[in-house]
Amino acid sequence: MSHDEPMRPRVLAIDDSDLVHRLLRARLRHERIDLHSVLTADEGIAAAKDLQPEVILLDIDLEDLDGFEVLARLKADPITRDIAVIFVSASNETMDRVRGLDLGAVDFVGKPFDVGELKARVRSALRMQRLVKMLAQRAQLDGLTGLWNRAYLDDRLEAETASAIRYGNPLSVVLCDLDRFKSLNDSYGHPFGDEVLERAASILGSGRSPDVACRYGGEEFALIAPGTDLKETMEVADRHRVRIAEIEWPDRPGVRISASFGVADLTCVSGTPTPEKLIAAADQALYEAKKAGRDQVVAANRQVWPRAAG
Amino acid sequence: MDHSPESNETPPLHSTYECDPDLRDLIVHFVDELEQRVETIRSAFLSEDMVTLQRISHQLKGAAGGYGFDSIGDSAARLEYDLLTDEAMVSDLSERVEDLINNCRAAVRPADS
Structure with a gap:
């Protein structure tokens, strides 16, 4: 997932x-949205999963399924739970509105539409959706470097591991640790240490687009490289190593920083791969890189492949 | 029961949105399609096809107001309500159906200009 906003928010109308x-x-022609519409509850639920719209306009009295039931299903599924649902209905019953809002709808629009109101409610739902998304993303970003944080890494690596196993794709993990960081901090102060972290992070974060760069903790970073095997990931890591070593520090002539890298892919773990095993293998390789003199990339040992059937 | 026949001379019904350029073409289309809907309502009523009758009244209830024809939406809503109420007899519905048909027939396209 990139940090960028998609160009036009998607709005899905479910109305029979x-x-x-x-x-x-x-009515919504002049709004900056992509409007999709479906006629039935079943199509609507499928489209919600597929399209991942920001907002759903849901008719309360559909022919094939009660709108309340549709809303309950959308809210029960983690994939569609966070979509903002606006109820649309010709019914003016207060109870219906209360029930819809209680089930998790963000708003209610009556039929026939008042144009100004319809637009304003759609906009307001989109605005709220954007803020919620931003907050959720913030909670997963590292404050200093702007890379993904450890919590995100854990979730993402779990998902990537499951998907790599399922589709038989390669998957690699890189652990990267800045060399002698503590003494840099001690000699030049923490503000400089922070600057080093930021510069290294910006290099790691501007690699190939599928790679996911995270701050693993302290002066340690992790890179998830989906669809990439050990050999190719070694090359990727080495390009990062070279770029980090080449950073110039005009205010601190003579300072050179470097980083050590440990790389592991799915062939480096025994048994069914798990995120923990991948990280452990990369960590072991990183340890070897440090021991061998730092400023280098070391691959984890390959396990016998294919793995025992299971 | 008083079954005084509705006058067929319901005055022409103009969409409240007929001057809205975003909606003009849609209203024309909507009015043109009403003729067909009236036929469907009539034949569904005569053949006591309550499913079709309910579907059409449901759709008009939800949409007619949005095209600027509140009175069509209202009469469709009354018909749907009666259809969904178990006690309503088919004979009781004739007034509602006639009311809806008259309203649909009275709808006119936006003037050309």
Whole structure:
């Protein structure tokens, strides 16, 4: 997942009448959104998963399934839970509104639409959605370096491992530790130490687009390289190593920093791969790199492949 | 029961949005399609096809107001309500159906200009 916002927010309308679809399309024509519309609850739930819209306009009285039931299902599924749902209904019953909001809808629009109100409510839902997303992302970013944090790394590595096993794709992990960081801090002070971390992070974070760079802790970083085997990841890590060693420090002539790297892929673990085993293998390799004199990339040992059936 | 026949001379019904350039073409389309809907309502009623009758009244209830024809939406809502209420007899529905049909027939396209 990139840090960038998608260009146009997606809005999904679930309504059993194409008369309403056409109307929404006309009414929201000038909004900066991508409007998708489906006629049934089943299509709607499928499209919500598929499309991952920011906002859903959900008709309360659908023919095939009660709108409340659709909302409950959307809210029960982790994939669709965070989508902002606006209830749309010709019913003016207060109880219906209360029930919809209680089930997790963010808002309610009555039919027939008041154009200004419809637009304003869609915009407000989009605005809230953007803020929620930003907050969620912030909670997963490292404050100093702007890289993903450890919590995100854990989640993402878990997902990438499962997906690599399932589809038989390669997957590598790199652990990177800045060499003699403590003495840098001691000699030049913490502000300089922070600057070093930021510069190293910006190098690690500007690599190939599928790679996921995280701050693992202290002066240690991790890189997840989906779809990449050990050999190729070694090359990737070495390019990072060279760029870090080449950083110039105009205010501190003579200072050179370097980093050591440990790389492991799925062939370096025995038994069924897990995120913990991958990290442990990369960590062992990193230890070897330090022991061998730092400023280098070391691969974890390959385990016998194929693994025992299981 | 008083079954005074509705007058067929419901005054022309203009969309409240007929001057809205975003909606003009849609309203024309909507009005043109009403003719077909009226036919469907009529034949569904005559053949006591309550499923079709309910579907059309449900759709018009939800959409007609959005095209600027509140009275069509209202009469469709009344018909749907009666259809969904078990006690309503088919004969009781004739008034509702006629009311809806008259309203649909009265709808006119936005003037060309």
